Amino acid sequence: MKIEGGQCDDVRVLSCAPAGETGRKYGMWVLDVENPGWPKVIAGQFAMLRPERFGLTLVWGRPLSICRAEPDRIRFFFQEAGRGTAVMAGLAPGEKLTLWGPLGKGYAVEPETPTLLLAGGMGLAPFVEYVLSHPAPQNLHLVFGHKPELSCYPFDALACGRGREAHREEKPGDLEAFLAVLDERVKAYADGLVLACGPKPFLTAVARLGAKYGARTQISLENRMACGVGACLGCVEEDARGHYAQVCKRGPVFWTKDLKFFQGAGS
Amino acid sequence: MMDMRVNLGKLSLKNPVVTASGTFGYGLEFSPYGDLAKLGGFVVKGLSLKPRMGNPVPRLAETPCGMLNAIGLQNAGVNAFLRGMLPQLPWRETAVIANLYACDPDEFGELASILAAEEGVAALEVNISCPNVKEGGVLFGQDPAQAARVTEAVKKRAGDKPVIVKLSPNVTDIAAIARAAENAGADILSLINTLSGMSVDIRTRKPRLANVIGGLSGPAIKPVALRCVHQVRKAVSIPIMGMGGISSAEDALEFILVGANAVQVGTANFMRPDFSFRLVDELPLLLKKIGAKSLDEYRGSLRLD
Ligand SMILES: Cc1cc2nc3c(=O)[nH]c(=O)nc-3n(C[C@H](O)[C@H](O)[C@H](O)COP(=O)(O)OP(=O)(O)OC[C@H]3O[C@@H](n4cnc5c(N)ncnc54)[C@H](O)[C@@H]3O)c2cc1C
Ligand SMILES: Cc1cc2nc3c(=O)[nH]c(=O)nc-3n(C[C@H](O)[C@H](O)[C@H](O)COP(=O)(O)O)c2cc1C
Ligand code: FES
Numbered sequence: 239m240k241i242e243g244g245q246c247d248d249v250r251v252l253s254c255a256p257a258g259e260t261g262r263k264y265g266m267w268v269l270d271v272e273n274p275g276w277p278k279v280i281a282g283q284f285a286m287l288r289p290e291r292f293g294l295t296l297v298w299g300r301p302l303s304i305c306r307a308e309p310d311r312i313r314f315f316f317q318e319a320g321r322g323t324a325v326m327a328g329l330a331p332g333e334k335l336t337l338w339g340p341l342g343k344g345y346a347v348e349p350e351t352p353t354l355l356l357a358g359g360m361g362l363a364p365f366v367e368y369v370l371s372h373p374a375p376q377n378l379h380l381v382f383g384h385k386p387e388l389s390c391y392p393f394d395a396l397a398c399g400r401g402r403e404a405h406r407e408e409k410p411g412d413l414e415a416f417l418a419v420l421d422e423r424v425k426a427y428a429d430g431l432v433l434a435c436g437p438k439p440f441l442t443a444v445a446r447l448g449a450k451y452g453a454r455t456q457i458s459l460e461n462r463m464a465c466g467v468g469a470c471l472g473c474v475e476e477d478a479r480g481h482y483a484q485v486c487k488r489g490p491v492f493w494t495k496d497l498k499f500f501q502g503a504g505s
Numbered sequence: 506m507m508d509m510r511v512n513l514g515k516l517s518l519k520n521p522v523v524t525a526s527g528t529f530g531y532g533l534e535f536s537p538y539g540d541l542a543k544l545g546g547f548v549v550k551g552l553s554l555k556p557r558m559g560n561p562v563p564r565l566a567e568t569p570c571g572m573l574n575a576i577g578l579q580n581a582g583v584n585a586f587l588r589g590m591l592p593q594l595p596w597r598e599t600a601v602i603a604n605l606y607a608c609d610p611d612e613f614g615e616l617a618s619i620l621a622a623e624e625g626v627a628a629l630e631v632n633i634s635c636p637n638v639k640e641g642g643v644l645f646g647q648d649p650a651q652a653a654r655v656t657e658a659v660k661k662r663a664g665d666k667p668v669i670v671k672l673s674p675n676v677t678d679i680a681a682i683a684r685a686a687e688n689a690g691a692d693i694l695s696l697i698n699t700l701s702g703m704s705v706d707i708r709t710r711k712p713r714l715a716n717v718i719g720g721l722s723g724p725a726i727k728p729v730a731l732r733c734v735h736q737v738r739k740a741v742s743i744p745i746m747g748m749g750g751i752s753s754a755e756d757a758l759e760f761i762l763v764g765a766n767a768v769q770v771g772t773a774n775f776m777r778p779d780f781s782f783r784l785v786d787e788l789p790l791l792l793k794k795i796g797a798k799s800l801d802e803y804r805g806s807l808r809l810d
Binding site: 338 | 527528529530534535536537538550558559562563564565567569570571572574576579723724752772774775776777778779
C-alpha cells in the first residue's frame with residue numbers, strides 16, 4: 239500500500255547564485271534544481287536536499303522550503319547557517335544532488351478568505367510559492383520583516399491585492415515598531431487567516447497576537463531533521479495533547495492551537 | 506540473476522537486506538520510496554508494553570560521518586502497533602521483525618508472548634541495550650549473565666518465533682555476551698547497536714543533545730562494527746545480522762565477507778530514503794562484478810592467512 243509522501247530522485251543543479259546584488263555578503267543564495275516530475279506542490283511544503291558533495295561526511299539531507307515549483311525547475315532560497323549550507327552555496331550547474339519531496343503539510347489556501355502573510359527573513363521562501371500559486375491574490379496581504387537589503391529577497395515578484403509592505407530592522411527600536419505593525423495587522427485579520435514563517439521568536443509573537451485577536455493562525459516550524467519522512471522521530475514538537483509529533487510529517491505548517499509551545503502564547 | 510535468498514535458521518529472507526530498528530519507522534513511512542515487499546525484511550521501531558513519550562529535544566546531532574541520537578524509544582506501545590500498523594504492512598511478502606524494549610526480564614517475556622501470537626511478525630529482535638532498573642541500572646547488554654536472563658525470558662514465551670538478540674558494542678568483550686545469548690537459546694544475533702557518544706557546542710557551552718549522551722551511528726562506526734561481527738562470528742555458530750555504518754553495497758559485502766548472514770541498514774536510510782531498496786538491486790550485481798560465485802560462497806570467506 240502507498241501512503242502520502244514525496245519521491246526521491248537524483249537531480250542536477252541548474253544554478254546556484256547569490257540572492258540579489260548583495261546576497262553574497264549575507265550568504266544568501268537562490269538554488270535552482272531540475273524538477274524530477276513532482277506532482278502538485280502545496281506552498282509551505284519542503285524538500286530534503288543532499289548534494290553528492292556531502293560524501294560520507296555530512297550524513298543528513300538539509301530541509302529547505304519549496305520557494306517555487308515550476309515544470310522545469312524547483313527553486314530554493316537559503317542562507318548559509320553551518321557546514322551543510324556552506325557546501326550548498328558552492329554548488330555548480332550540473333552537480334548532482336539527491337532530492338526528496340515534496341514533504342509535509344503546507345499552508346491552508348482559502349481563496350475567498352482575506353489572508354495575512356507574515357514573513358520574517360528567510361521565512362519569505364514559502365510565501366513566494368504561496369502568492370504565485372494562489373487562485374485569488376487580490377485577497378492576500380504580505381507583511382515582511384528583514385535585516386539585509388530588500389534586494390536580497392524575492393519580494394518584488396509578490397503581488398498581493400490587499401497590500402504588501404516591507405519593514406527593515408536597522409537600528410534599535412525598529413523591532414518594537416515592527417511588532418506594533420504586526421499587532422495592528424493581525425487585529426485587522428481577526429476574521430481572516432493568518433499565516434507565518436520565520437524565526438521562532440517571530441512565530442511566538444505571531445502566535446500570541448493570533449490568540450489575542452482570535453485569528454486562525456498557522457505557523458511553519460524549523461526543527462532539526464534527519465530523515466524528513468516521519469521515521470526517525472528526531473524532529474518532534476509537543477502538540478496540544480502533550481504528544482510528540484513529527485514536524486516533518488504532521489507539519490512543518492501547524493495551526494498554532496495544535497501546538498503546546500504556543501498554547502500559552504495568549505497569556 | 507544470483508540467488509540472494511538467505512536462511513537464518515528458521516528465518517528465511519528473500520535477500521540479505523534488512524532495515525534497522527529506529528531508522529525505518531514502521532515501514533510505511535518509506536513506502537512512497539520503494540516497494541517494501543522487495544526488502545529481505547524490516548525491523549520496526551522499538552516497541553514497549555506501554556506507550557513511551559521519549560526524550561526531550563534536541564534528540565539528534567550530526568557528527569562527522571555519522572550522527573548521535575537520543576530518541577528515548579518514543580513509541581505508541583505494542584498494542585497500538587499490532588492494531589494500527591501491522592495490518593497495513595506487507596508481512597506476507599517480507600519479514601516484518603518486531604524490536605522489543607523493556608526494563609526487566611518479566612516485561613520482556615510479556616512483550617514476547619504478545620508478539621509471538623501474531624502471524625504477521627516474522628521474528629523478535631531483543632534490544633538489550635537498556636538499563637535493568639531492578640538490578641540498579643546495569644545494562645542487560647553489558648553483562649553476560651543478564652543478557653542470558655533476558656534471552657531466556659523472551660525465548661520461553663516466543664513460541665516458534667525466531668529470537669534475535671541485538672548486541673551492544675559498548676562492552677569490553679562482545680564475544681562473551683554473544684556466547685551467553687547463544688547458550689541461553691538465541692536463534693540469531695544482530696550487531697551492533699549504537700556506540701555511546703557525546704557532542705557539545707563550544708559557543709553556547711551546551712551539549713547538543715538534551716539527553717547529553719546519545720548513540721553514535723553511521724559510516725563512522727563501521728570499523729568498530731566489522732570488528733565486532735568478526736569476533737562474534739568466531740565465537741558462536743548461530744546466524745548473524747551485521748550492521749553499523751553500511752552506506753553502500755561494498756559496505757554490505759564487507760559484513761558478509763567477515764561472516765554475517767544478512768545485514769541491517771540504519772543511518773543510510775536517512776542519507777536517501779530509497780537507499781535500502783537500491784541496495785537490494787545493487788548487491789547481486791556487485792557480487793558478480795567482484796567474481797563471487799554465490800552469496801553462500803562469499804559469506805565468511807575472509808582470508809586470514
Ligand atoms: C521545514 C524546514 C524548512 C526550512 N526552509 C528553509 C529555507 O527555505 N531557507 C533557509 O535558509 N533555511 C531553511 N530551513 C533551515 C535550514 O534547514 C537550516 O538552516 C540548515 O539545515 C542548516 O544546515 P547547516 O548544515 O548549514 O547547519 P549545521 O548547523 O551545520 O547543521 C547541523 C544539523 O542541524 C540542522 N539544522 C541546523 N540549523 C537548523 C535550522 N535552523 N533549522 C533546521 N535544521 C537545522 C541541519 O539540517 C543539520 O542536520 C528550513 C528548515 C526546516 C526544518
Ligand atoms: C534514530 C535512531 C533510532 C534508533 N532506534 C533503535 C531502536 O529503537 N531499537 C534498536 O534496537 N536500535 C535502534 N537504533 C540503532 C540501529 O538500529 C542500528 O543498530 C545502529 O544505528 C547502527 O547501524 P547504522 O550505523 O547503519 O545506523 C536506532 C538508531 C538510530 C540512528
Ligand atoms: S526528520 Fe525524521 S521524523 Fe522528522
